Amino acid sequence: MANVRLENITRRYHTTLAIEEINFEVPDGEFWVLVGPSGCGKSTILRTIAGLETATSGNVYIDNTLVNEIPARKRDVAMVFQNYALYPHLSVAENLAFGLKMRGVDPTKTQEIIQKVAQSLSIEHLLNRKPKQLSGGQQQRVALGRAIAREPKVFLLDEPLSNLDAQLRDDTRAELKQLHQRLGITTIYVTHDQVEAMTLADKLVILHQGKIQQIGDPQRVYSRPKNRMVATFLGNPPMNILPITYGNSLFWIANQSLTCPSAIREKLQPQEGQKFDLGIRPEHIQFITSENVIDDLQQDVWAFEKVPLDVEVSVVEPLGREILVRAYIPNSSQPHEQYSIQFQVPIHHHLHPGDRLTIKLDLNQILIFNSTTGDTLYP
Template identity: 60%
Template structure:
């Protein structure tokens, strides 16, 4: 196991810089997740750590050893890809032991390691099967086992659950967390799924357009996003972003409904009439009238989409006389139908305000 340190890492392809100034340190034995939209550079970072992509700028260390010029085969890194890439003509046991045989490990040691890993992953009853006889979840566990059996310094996972169905993903995600607790290998996991990031990571690195946006624990990033991108990317359903305008101590929505500022926000927001801001509020902090109300008092929204999820209902609505769309998270007992109108209330105590252009949080 090793502490992985990235210092100002950059990677360019044909003079186009796809990642830049990537700096963070994964302590020995921790589980870190790189998350962000497609094309943000997270897989490039992972491949740079593995040695599959050359680092254009910056330094990579395992503990205190500079790894920039060390070939991939000598980095003692195990990587699991989205495609499990199992050898189809070999049994599960042979797939697990292949890497050890290539290294000339003693046969008795290999047998012992195969038994240990197969028990951890609950695939010991599958050792004589071939990949074509396995389910997707079983193949995924074999791929994990083939990486773990080497006992590498660093374990790299590039969206390994994306080929699984929803139920199996949930189950495998739990198993993966338990597995890490058992083996304690320094792990860096890449995903675009914010649920995986929030549930798996000791810490999360949020990326966008090749740059780090924020690093922190799941709770820190969810409760204190540094900018609009982070705020809207993490959380299901996504945080609502509502354009507002400051005027005489209040924020105005659509120049019709006002939200009086609390003393806290009066100190934070420059008192410039006509200044525009983006108000961010998560769906769970929007209060909704129990009964429909189409009066002109307060902020009125109209239901456009209803998504029952069993324990709760997700509602997509539009603020009346505007083009502002909002998402709400409501209990199942709440009753409403498409095109119904109701009052909504925003709590500024649970709101965020972002600069419209930069997206930075005030």
């Protein structure tokens, strides 16, 4: 096992900048996930670590050894690709043994390793089959097995689950996490799927347009994003972003006013007419019914300074356990400016497009962003 350290890694393709000033260190044995939208540079970073790409500038260290000039085959890393890259003319056993054969491992020792790896991945019954005789999930296990059999210092996984259907992807993701817990090999995993990223990672590296936006443990990044891009990328449904204007100690959305908490006023010292973006996740929005108003009154927690908003339902999407409601905040003074907002309600509520509702926002969970740069200003 080994740590992986990137220092000021930049990669240019002629005049196109793919990644810029990438700095992070993955400690020995940890599982880190590079996540971000398509084209953000995730795979370029992974291929640079593997030695399949050459950095324009910067240094790559594996096990505290500078590997810039070391070819890919000698870096002692194992990479699993999106398309699995199995040899179609070889059996599963031969695919598993290929890396060991190239390294000159004794055939008897190779067979022992193959049997052990196959057993750990539950593919013993597939050893004599060819890749074309396997399902996508089985091919994925063989690709993982080939990497494991080499006993590398580092695993590099480039969207290995993206070709699987939803249920198999969920099952395989859980198996992959258990596998890492057993083996403890330093792993760097690339995905654009934020659910995979959140569930697998010890640490997330959020990327956008070739630059690192934030590094941290999944829950911390989710609850305290450094900017609007991170806030909206993580979470499903995504965080709501609402343009607001400060005035008279209030925040204004369209022609509706919201209380501006004193903690926000003290930290931001906002000026009259200053514009911000307010962020709030769908799970921190509650739609008001006569029943929950009574409950709140009885508990002495409901008051209108707790940020009510009037909205109009545009789309209702039943999800089984709850209903996702897509609504908009009407603006009578400027009807062409309608701000969308999403939230979830219990499945027993019967809502329809055109329904007018009052919702309340949890003030303890709102974020304030710079409306120009997108940087998080509060908290």
